[in-house]
Amino acid sequence: MPRTAARAPAHDPLHRYRERRDLRATPEPGADAPRPGTDLGRFVVQKHDATRLHYDFRLELDGVLLSWAVPKGPSLDPADKRMAVRTEDHPLAYADFEGTIPVGHYGAGRVIVWDRGRWAPLAEPRAALAAGKLPFELDGEKLQGAWELVRLKPKAGERGENWLLFKKHDARARPRGEYDVVAAQPDSVAGRVADTPRPRRRQSRAALALDSVAPKAPQPETLAPQLATLASAAPAAGSWLYETKFDGYRLLARIRRGVPRLFTRNGHDWTDKLPGLAAALKGLGLQSAWIDGELVALGAGAAADFNALQNAFDGRGRAELVYFVFDLPYVQGRDLRELALDTRRALLQSLLDEHPLDGVRFSAELPPGGSGALATACERQLEGVIAKRRDAPYRSMRSADWLKLKCRRRQEFVVAGYTERANASGEIGSLILAVHGADGRLVHAGNVGTGWDTRAARALFTRLQPLAAAAPAFAAGAPAPGRWSRRGPGLERWVRPELVVEVEFAEWTSGGSVRHAVYLGVREDKPAAQVVRERAVAPDTVPSAARTASSSGRIARVRITHGERIVDQASGLSKLDLLRWYDAIAERMLPHLSGRPVALLRAPQGVGRPVFFQKHAERSEIPGLVQLDPALWPGHEPLMEIRTAQALLSAAQMNAVEFHTWNTTKRTIAKPDRIVFDLDPGQGVAFAAVREGALLVRTLLDELGLAAWLKTSGGKGLHVVVPIAPRAPVDVVKPFSRAVVAHLAEQVPERFVVRSGPANRVGRIFVDWLRNGEGATTVAAFSARARPGLGVSIPVSWDALPELRGGDHWTLADAREHLALEREDPWAAYWRTRQALGPALRRLGLDLRGGRDGR
Numbered sequence: 001m002p003r004t005a006a007r008a009p010a011h012d013p014l015h016r017y018r019e020r021r022d023l024r025a026t027p028e029p030g031a032d033a034p035r036p037g038t039d040l041g042r043f044v045v046q047k048h049d050a051t052r053l054h055y056d057f058r059l060e061l062d063g064v065l066l067s068w069a070v071p072k073g074p075s076l077d078p079a080d081k082r083m084a085v086r087t088e089d090h091p092l093a094y095a096d097f098e099g100t101i102p103v104g105h106y107g108a109g110r111v112i113v114w115d116r117g118r119w120a121p122l123a124e125p126r127a128a129l130a131a132g133k134l135p136f137e138l139d140g141e142k143l144q145g146a147w148e149l150v151r152l153k154p155k156a157g158e159r160g161e162n163w164l165l166f167k168k169h170d171a172r173a174r175p176r177g178e179y180d181v182v183a184a185q186p187d188s189v190a191g192r193v194a195d196t197p198r199p200r201r202r203q204s205r206a207a208l209a210l211d212s213v214a215p216k217a218p219q220p221e222t223l224a225p226q227l228a229t230l231a232s233a234a235p236a237a238g239s240w241l242y243e244t245k246f247d248g249y250r251l252l253a254r255i256r257r258g259v260p261r262l263f264t265r266n267g268h269d270w271t272d273k274l275p276g277l278a279a280a281l282k283g284l285g286l287q288s289a290w291i292d293g294e295l296v297a298l299g300a301g302a303a304a305d306f307n308a309l310q311n312a313f314d315g316r317g318r319a320e321l322v323y324f325v326f327d328l329p330y331v332q333g334r335d336l337r338e339l340a341l342d343t344r345r346a347l348l349q350s351l352l353d354e355h356p357l358d359g360v361r362f363s364a365e366l367p368p369g370g371s372g373a374l375a376t377a378c379e380r381q382l383e384g385v386i387a388k389r390r391d392a393p394y395r396s397m398r399s400a401d402w403l404k405l406k407c408r409r410r411q412e413f414v415v416a417g418y419t420e421r422a423n424a425s426g427e428i429g430s431l432i433l434a435v436h437g438a439d440g441r442l443v444h445a446g447n448v449g450t451g452w453d454t455r456a457a458r459a460l461f462t463r464l465q466p467l468a469a470a471a472p473a474f475a476a477g478a479p480a481p482g483r484w485s486r487r488g489p490g491l492e493r494w495v496r497p498e499l500v501v502e503v504e505f506a507e508w509t510s511g512g513s514v515r516h517a518v519y520l521g522v523r524e525d526k527p528a529a530q531v532v533r534e535r536a537v538a539p540d541t542v543p544s545a546a547r548t549a550s551s552s553g554r555i556a557r558v559r560i561t562h563g564e565r566i567v568d569q570a571s572g573l574s575k576l577d578l579l580r581w582y583d584a585i586a587e588r589m590l591p592h593l594s595g596r597p598v599a600l601l602r603a604p605q606g607v608g609r610p611v612f613f614q615k616h617a618e619r620s621e622i623p624g625l626v627q628l629d630p631a632l633w634p635g636h637e638p639l640m641e642i643r644t645a646q647a648l649l650s651a652a653q654m655n656a657v658e659f660h661t662w663n664t665t666k667r668t669i670a671k672p673d674r675i676v677f678d679l680d681p682g683q684g685v686a687f688a689a690v691r692e693g694a695l696l697v698r699t700l701l702d703e704l705g706l707a708a709w710l711k712t713s714g715g716k717g718l719h720v721v722v723p724i725a726p727r728a729p730v731d732v733v734k735p736f737s738r739a740v741v742a743h744l745a746e747q748v749p750e751r752f753v754v755r756s757g758p759a760n761r762v763g764r765i766f767v768d769w770l771r772n773g774e775g776a777t778t779v780a781a782f783s784a785r786a787r788p789g790l791g792v793s794i795p796v797s798w799d800a801l802p803e804l805r806g807g808d809h810w811t812l813a814d815a816r817e818h819l820a821l822e823r824e825d826p827w828a829a830y831w832r833t834r835q836a837l838g839p840a841l842r843r844l845g846l847d848l849r850g851g852r853d854g855r
Helices: 015-019 092-096 125-131 275-284 306-313 341-354 370-379 454-467 575-593 645-653 687-703 730-747 798-803 815-821 828-832 838-843
Strands: 042-049 053-061 064-070 082-090 099-101 109-121 133-140 144-151 162-167 227-230 240-244 249-256 259-264 288-298 320-331 360-362 384-389 398-406 409-421 424-436 442-448 493-495 500-505 518-522 552-555 558-561 566-568 598-602 612-614 656-662 674-681 709-712 718-723 765-768 777-779
Touching: 015 082, 042 092, 042 133, 053 082, 053 092, 053 109, 064 092, 064 162, 092 109, 125 133, 249 275, 249 320, 259 275, 275 288, 275 360, 320 341, 341 360, 370 384, 409 442, 409 454, 424 454, 424 500, 442 500, 454 493, 552 575, 558 575, 558 645, 566 575, 575 645, 575 656, 575 815, 645 656, 674 687, 674 730, 687 718, 687 730, 687 765, 687 798, 730 765, 730 838
Parallel strands: 227 398, 320 360
Antiparallel strands: 042 053, 042 109, 053 064, 064 082, 082 162, 099 109, 109 133, 133 144, 144 162, 240 384, 249 259, 249 288, 288 320, 384 398, 409 424, 409 493, 409 500, 424 442, 500 518, 552 558, 598 612, 598 656, 656 777, 674 718, 674 765, 709 718
């Protein structure tokens, strides 16, 4: 989705439009000077299938089209506040544009005219725009009635303009559950282009909400890249994405204190070789990062050209160098390596969307289907594709989570010797090739005698002279002369095995030599010691690092045992998956745990098997768990507290799946600082009714003067949480909560019930007020649930309520990705809010000064 870093100069509103495009190479209309005073009041919405599908909303004013990019598209439901990112002004001729912007150009993708018509401002438009609030009416083929654009207050460091686009309440408004105009009418209104199903895309705009998903960690000084395993075919099982296998040099970018440096896979610093790329990466505005990608030279037809890449470094070529980036192992003080690949890529793509860089592109996902992706790559004469598990962590090793599928056989070889070209002294005739065997010793692998021109043959000869050796480096001695020595034995020249070359070939012979080999170029980025014969594996026979773990290991100094054990058969999630979740979320979860008595639900045999609830520290075998003063709850065993990530992970290592907390803290153990209303639907209650019930609870609390926050339960229902000042005792707070629920049940008896028990709530919702009694607990925010699927309790904004599909809307499998895409903490104000209960008691007509047990 395009994003404008700065508005165009006032004297030329189309400056940015022209600056971003090569109008000689794209079908987009030119940008003639605007003609103020000739406005026809047109509007257009163009559906733009670019890197991610979005809708460009444009209003004609002062001779140009004012433009906003709307990721989700317009909605006729006034409850839907759609993000709208202000982009550069467009020429009036763009209102009729439909077509495909070519790959490699700004905004590449298909554009259709999704809607068009006339617009009329309901206030002076220039003053309204300056004030950040523009009301208007639309008369289009799909969109009509009153609408409004409202500018959001910019966040620190944010350079673009974010607005909200929404429908006003009028006769043209319709609930999205009843009618979704974007889904119902996908086609062009111009009649020239019909919409077609699009390939699976990345999620909508990702924001770097890193506090939610990754632990703080020092930046690694060095980083070895994750490497792919050669596979014989595309995997048949699992969730995989496919990328182009680039024909270039692997390159990792490290940004430290805002300064980028570039390293090969072998750790060589290439920053001085690529000063332009290093300068461009400063445009990301990052203080720290590791970015993984491939440097390629684009030749004819925008295809990667390995020879052109070498020539560019030798000063003999003018090919365009492009850094295709595909992974983000570390950024802004956060270690992302344990996150799922999908999450890391979403964060990386967000960075590049917000900060487009010359010479840097995101490695786009290919259409799904491994065999089809490979066939397409081969038809385009590309090297092949890379298949990557979507849920896999980043591992600095060769892994079966990344598979390379090649159109032709090719790999690296060590040069062990050469012969000179007949009748051409000073030129290479053939190279004698080698690989390292299983024992680490050098093994002869045949020869290559074609693939270079005269200039390259001389350059190779010159390069090999300093490596001259008296004897071959093969453990078995010199191999029998082959076709590399047409002039007779003894004419081969041996060299130290240090130079690595890339070779394409037809097949391996039974004797271990390549046949019909063609030289492609020197590999500057790969160490000779790591060159071995690549053997293709069957993809579905190799275990995944994302799904296996050794019987022991450590996460954040906690020793992990039996990480491979499956905790939930329904999802296949393991103990290690659970531990990685709590490790990633610890910093955000600990404020909900620290200072409160905690109870643990432990599931030694996994979900669906016997579990037990631990509320006391009897014989605590959990490192880091704090035993509270027994005087806090006389007559009971000591309570427990979790203060640190070590304690959280230690509890999970000891099979704790759920973490529940009291409504009181250890400082005011008899006086709650929160009230929890747990909406628990009975048999036959649709979740839509639970959503409506949560709104009714909030409405009543608003009338009582109490602000409330929302979270999913991770199970069937929702939790409405009210922070209060810790002044009233439990025997006041509990009856108050019961009175609130009783009032709801009295006013809406068909929806709510005040009595617990399955028989009482068939077809209705029990709003559980019993959570507010002495010693009662509620599952903590960010805790997993020991239920099939491993749902997670996630704090959400009230605006997000209509999107929720259930109390387990997010599970352990996708919660981290959701939090990575979250623009801001929906509970940020919760921690600053402490409300007095007295006014609400009076409004409800209660006199609980003497205390009541609420029965």
